[in-house]
Amino acid sequence: MKKVLIAYASRTGNTKKMADFIAEGVRMAGKDVEIKKISELKNEKAIEGYDAYVFGSPTYHRDMTQGMKTFLFLGQKLDMQGKVAGAFGSYTHSGDAPAIILDTMQYVFKMDVVELGSFNLKEDVLPTPSGTRACQDYGRAIGEKLGD
DSSP states (O other), rough: OOOOEEEESSSSSSHHHHHHHHHHHHHHOEEEEEEEGGOOOOOOOGGOOEEEEEOOOOOTTBBOHHHHHHHHHHHHHOTTTTTTTEEEEEEEOOOOOOHHHHIIIIIIIIEETTTTTTHHHHHHHTTTTHHHHHHHHHHHHOOOOOOO
16 A cells, blocks of 8 residues: 655644644545654654655744754655655745745655645634645545555
8 A cells, every 4th residue: 555654843733733634635545644743753764665745834934844944854865756745734824834845845856746736724724624625635636646
């Protein structure tokens, strides 16, 4: 079974909730998924062996968290070229972090990004049924891009 790693940074818990809902969507597509906080992933060996990678960070001051920036350097040490990629995050004022992360995955790591692009969700939409569904749909799109 194809495996997906969802690695995230979360300060208030909203991005973690998104990770959980995205994982549900990946499972709906029939794929195995692991969810990890980026602080748990200490070296490139901890992130190797997956068929798809989905990285999440909230947006603070129009940027991703410093922890996510540091984490992306691990990805640079691992050959992820051609692997399926997605990026997500929560925000209150601007939703810039997911697009920056996905650009790194696409142009630096040479990954195969999901057709939906990056996914950001305003924090007040997350607890609604449409917010949950949007996260699940994003996860399902990742799983479906992996194929059989």
